[in-house]
Amino acid sequence: MAEMDKADASIGAPRTTSYSDRDDGKVARRDHGAQQGVPGRIAQFLRDVRAELKRVSWPNASTVKNTTIITLIAVVFFAVYLFLVDQGMAWLIYGIDWAISKLFGLFGIG
Numbered sequence: 001m002a003e004m005d006k007a008d009a010s011i012g013a014p015r016t017t018s019y020s021d022r023d024d025g026k027v028a029r030r031d032h033g034a035q036q037g038v039p040g041r042i043a044q045f046l047r048d049v050r051a052e053l054k055r056v057s058w059p060n061a062s063t064v065k066n067t068t069i070i071t072l073i074a075v076v077f078f079a080v081y082l083f084l085v086d087q088g089m090a091w092l093i094y095g096i097d098w099a100i101s102k103l104f105g106l107f108g109i110g
Contacts, residue, residue, distance in 0.1 A: 036044065059067075
């Protein structure tokens with residue numbers, strides 16, 4: 001809130017601290033990507049992907065099975081619900097069309 005009170009503070013100013021300056025326990029990002037060639041950057045990217053995938057908490061088989069069943073039940077429920085809504089709207093539009101045609105026929109229009 002204090003930064004918003006400053007008249008000369010620019011909005012969205014970039015942070016001046018780099019990843020290596022912070023002491024929050026995170027791995028420092030390698031900033032020499034511009035000095036490496038394309039193969040070096042691809043290799044670094046693949047190493048980073050591998051390291052990130054090691055940190056992922058993968059669900060066990062029973063969790064995957066349960067969430068799949070819940071998803072399938074929800075899909076079937078909403079498919080039936082939307083089918084019924086669609087049929088109801090079609091019936092309503094057909095009824096309105098029928099009423100308008102009867103009304104126009106009564107007055108001899110169309």
